[in-house]
Amino acid sequence: MLVEWEFNNVKEMHEQIVDVASHLPRTKAIEQTDNYWHAVVRSLIFRFPDDLEILQIPSKGIIQVRSASRVGVSDLGVNRKRVDTLFSRLTKD
Template identity: 50%
Template sequence: MIRSLIIASLATLYWQPPMPISAEKLLPPCPSTPNCVSSEATRASQRVPTVPFTDAPAAALARAKVALLAEPRTTLTAERDGYLHAECKSFLFRFVDDVDIVVDPIAQVYHFRSASRVGASDLGVNRKRLARIAARLASRQALPSTTSK
């Protein structure tokens, strides 16, 4: 009985229901809790800026992948045409945050979303993470060259 309760409790910590994405939006919406930031958020307090790119979309995605994986304790869990999803674990308690990056070839910008799976507050961790990734992309710091030699 107790063992089943513990297993069920742990499962709810790590299970996240699928989030539908509408035709107008590239990323799942942020919940009402302050532990999510997105370039497509409707609340100003949750919004982060996009980052422009001039590369071909495939090269922009490759640069985004390098910038994302430069974050500590980050595992890429999905990669498809113009989209990356990763899980970032906190150092001490190993809480999981989901990070999404979309390469928008029409607007030529990166769209971002970072959200905690559990809890209500993240102490600004998701915003800081996206700021670091955006800074890497904007400065092209430590990212592969997109020009051939």
């Protein structure tokens, strides 16, 4: 699942999204640059790995968030829920 969010201050929002994402359960960051953050999120029971990526594109004023399963055909909506959780936690602040 890939979504794009528009923000006025992309750099600041990127930092906030990464902060929220890094505190999700069973999440381990594996790569980080100024514009990009990549983590592996493990499922609770079977520990299946999912990729969670956050990319800021300042020239377009957007942040892309991608959450995808590495294994299997269906994720049973887990990746959609993860992205929705990120957005809802951002809008609470």
